[in-house]
Amino acid sequence: MRAFWREYRENWVAVVALAVVVVVVGAALGAPLIAPQDPYDLANLDLMDARRAPGFVGSGGYVHWLGTDAQGRDLFSAILYGLRISLQMGVAAGAVALAIGTALGILAAHARGWVEGAIMRVVDLQLSFPAILLALVLVAVLGQGKVPLVIALVTAQYAYFARTAYGAATAERQKDYVEAAHATPLPGWRVVFRHILPNCLPPLIVVATVQVANAIALEATLSFLGLGLPPTEPSLGMLISNGFQYMMSGRTWISVYPGIALIVLIVGINVVGDQLRDQFNPRLSR
Template identity: 70%
Template sequence: MPNDTFLYRFWSDFSRNHTAVIAAIIVLVIVLVALCAPLITPQNPYDLSHLVLRDARRPPGYVGTGGYVHWLGTDAQGRDLFSAIAYGLRISLQMGVIATGTALAIGAIAGCSAAYIGGRFETSVMRIVDLQLSFPAMLLAFVIAAVLGQGKYQLILALIFAQYAYFARTAHGAAAAERQKDYVEAALSIPLSSWRVVSRHILPNAFPPIIVVATVQVASAISLEATLSFLGVGLPTTEPSLGMLIANGFQYLLSGRYWISIYPGIALIIFIVSLNLVGDQVRDQLNPRFQR
């Protein structure tokens, strides 16, 4: 196998940053824990038949009625906290990936189409994008989630709307640079349809900076979801989410039952920081301007 392939060079450069490698391992472990939650957790924390109220708010290491040890303790409903965190990571990761992937698709198509068509269409699209980017993403997501109400799909829509503008701005900048190159002019002179030129020539070459933004926005979406759920406008209390777990335990924090809120918060911080470290390294490698 030749040693000059893109994947080989990418991994060779990535492996030189030991912090990014450790962060990638942590992300992989967390993803595996989330995906395998039904297999590795002692109980389904959101199955009411598995819950015993007399086991509620027990400290870490408590042996519950079911005979297994609650290594991280239990919450106010008697749920095993490790099980709740594993299931919470699962739903948070799911929502972050779905929201970011959909926002990426919408933003990439909008940005590349605006750069290709130009004129008033480009001006109108980018003015809308610039107007949205002038507001904090948290504020937009909070307003939309409050209007749509609590629910998984409502929150995903709010996250998509809060994120797509970042991808549209990035895609527009990259596509506008590609639009002026000779190979695009040659494709237009054949002639090829506008859709083929955008989908097969402009978009693939504008994709690296979009991927860089996506690695950061996944962590941002998970953080937004947790914040909105904590504020009471995200997921309902019946949905397993790290933000909801933190909110449920916050009222017991000052009474000494710190584990109900602290442990989900630690899991959320470790996950987001690790994702950001991996995203920063990917950005450094795919964008020459950031290479050290």
Template identity: 55%
Template sequence: MIALAPQGLLARSIRGVVASPKAALALAICLLLVLAAIFAPILAPQNPYDLMQIDLFDGKLPPLSRGYNGQLYLLGTDTQGRDMLSAMLYGLRTSLAVGVTAGVLALAVGTSLGLLAAYAGGRVDATIMRFVDLMLGFPTILVALMILVVFGQGTGKVILALVFVQWAYFARAVRATAMVEAAKDYVEAARCLGLSSPRILFGHLLPNCLPPLIVIGTIQVANAIAAEATLSFLGIGLPITEPSLGLLIANGYQVLLAGTYWMSVYPGLLLLVLVFAINIVGDRLRIVLNPRLSQ
């Protein structure tokens, strides 16, 4: 079997998502939030982490209030006088960067190991899959939490922790698909032609593994964003100098009972919409790229 070219697979995926009104709306929300995160320095009314732009007299202002200098705060301010809309845009930028980077790296590691396990077989396959079973046997958030307790906070450390707990999902899915493909005639023909193992793995087997990888990758990006927010909310994820939506929720939660609901509710709603929209797109891709479900 010859797989669709990546361009054809991408076009088919987009057409399938747009064909569903619910998935098309979710995709539009995802694109809108991505663009908002990319252009956060332009869209944000202020840089919420520039001390020269923050006024402590504007602390804890409710939504639609005007500050000491007359500035309008659409979503209010936090305890330090930072504009919540600006803080959410910058936090969205950080959360998306961490989630997408962790998802891509986990996909690269898991895909490589899954292809190797399926193609090599024997002890190599058994060893890799025992590690996969071990990783999938523990709650991901608990493992990530333990890693960060040992190595401390930091964006790079959070990404590495998320990659460590997510690669096994990709490895198992790729191995299952690649094992079926490795037994087919076109792979044997490639061997007879003397093609190198890396060329067979990434030039012949990998294209046939792309449909499940696209679906799992989409879902795991959403999971990584939610996991990072959880770790940051617990105070062990990103440092306060690199804020994310999870940190904003945690900061607002500390004064939630005082009636300042907007500090945690608005970032929480933004996180919920982001993760929910990505999951809807991923679920639609699962249907589009699975011939049995699409029928």
């Protein structure tokens, strides 16, 4: 672990990105303690404070450092809660997609035969469609809400994990120690969990990091289009969408600040994922 962290620290960009991600995640988790206003509590909202510029002192007596949105919500508070929701959607979708995709990929590599062919043909077919298109269709069918959105994101992303797990497991199953393990009385599932799965984790961790960022971006896109979370959920995509109609009137802060928060989060996670990829597979290092 020390050697891993020592190598990680050699890339100062990755260190900064990791620090940014940690700060953002910490701020999102501590939103109820940090945010001066609860954007869920309608009693705290005042329409007289709507669309106020950054630095305005609202009716609540505190300064709206990033301004307010069209509903009179403190934008800083809304961004903190929006980061929380975006991270919840991204991590939940990434974890479920990781579990399903890994199970299918290793099953295909281990079972071989018609099972391998059937699973991988379905995976290849899904990978031929853009993830955003598949997510749009599923959300339009399932409706709005956290559960339908997670289902749509998982369905759009599990194939990436399945393809990665299948490739790693196929390479492992051809090695001598795996063949020797199969020759022992050990059941097949123990061979998979003891020898194949642990060696498939490094590439899956990298893919999981990237796919969490992609899930956050997909959720923001769907919410911006009005197909993701309901209007009562102040996700980053919804916040950007709420302020988009006021861009031409000069009230740019309503969309710009949530957009900056979304970009910082996604770029930070992607940079961390790139560094992990380079460390787990130095041949891909630039």
